[in-house]
Amino acid sequence: MHEHASARRAIDTMIRSGDLEGLLREAEALHGHRCPMLALGVKAGQYALTQLFPEGEVHGVTAIIEALNCFADGIQVVTGCTLGNGGLMVKDLGKTAVTVARPDGAALRLLVRPDFRERLFFKYPTVRPLFEKVVLQGTADHEERHRFEHMWSAMARRELDTPLEEQFLIKSLKIKAPHAHGRPSGVVCSQCGEGVAESRIRVKDGQPFCLACAGESFFLLTGEGITSAPGMELV
């Protein structure tokens, strides 16, 4: 068994045994709260890995998410594909969906059904006015926020038991074998003296510059998505 597998032994065991509650607890530690979309991320990750790796040992997996939201954290915890280890890719389409792929390109895409939120409010009607005040309008008082968090958390737990096909549209596909790139900071900027990944270096008059010192735009990943940020002037 290689190192990665042993580092994630507890989570791998939960995946294989279908311990969704255990996985949701792990995800909550990263995410900071328990919510229905986090639960869906956990379920999508667990389902995809058990389908793609029926023998058990998960290796070389890539996850491509299509939006930055609660779902993404469930995916990261369960699949082990993170922003830091190169296993996670972000296609900024604003869709709550994930494609989980094996090294040979065999993949599953799970898209949260477009009517998921409406169905949720239909099942738990008392949460809708609270959701509007807390999440959409931001006008809730302390007591309302507290009540909302309790309901939201209980719903997350209950959504674990809801059949997958009520929550997702699932498709199997073949994608070009994904490849995780390492980005070591191997070059030193001639201006600020900071280490920079080679792919982010611009050469001016034969000297290496980081994007900030070169005044060039760069990509900025925020909760809103990925945008191109204008070059910053160095003070």
Ligand SMILES: [Zn+2]
């Ligand atoms: Zn959340």
Ligand SMILES: [Zn+2]
């Ligand atoms: Zn610099």
